[in-house]
Amino acid sequence: MAVSVNINGQDYNLDVPADTPLLWAIRDNLQLTGTKFGCGLAQCGACTVHMAGQPIRSCVTPISAIVGQQITTIEGIESKAADLIQAAWEKLEVPQCGYCQSGQIMAASALLANNASPSDADIDAAMSGNICRCATYVRIRQAIKDAATALNEVA
Ligand code: FES
């Protein structure tokens, strides 16, 4: 069946079954490969994208559930918070192997867009579902804090 979706501000008609995971459509149909497959079970966060600005797990979201919604992937994030998150990631050299990092950045940028001054508990709550096998957690937390500081300076 044809499913109409909006990804990164562009409309697409995808000829896929309604229960196709959004992650499959993003990677295989649209070749947006920045979003990663980790567990396929909503357990690792590697596949995180935004739906209406909120982080969701694209591996367990059927494409039929996003009709009429705005989906943003790592290739399409554009906001002050996202820019500052990515700048802090670069400055602190957060990634190690990099595999989990687009999911981490999607979760962190959604956090900052919703809460410009997150506490440690806020950061833990927002990021606890994003697993990093290279254990870059200390740098992730610092990068979020640095980005929050920068965000409040420009506000
Ligand atoms: S691949 Fe979706 S949460 Fe792990």
Ligand code: FES
């Ligand atoms: S940087 Fe390697 S899994 Fe996170």
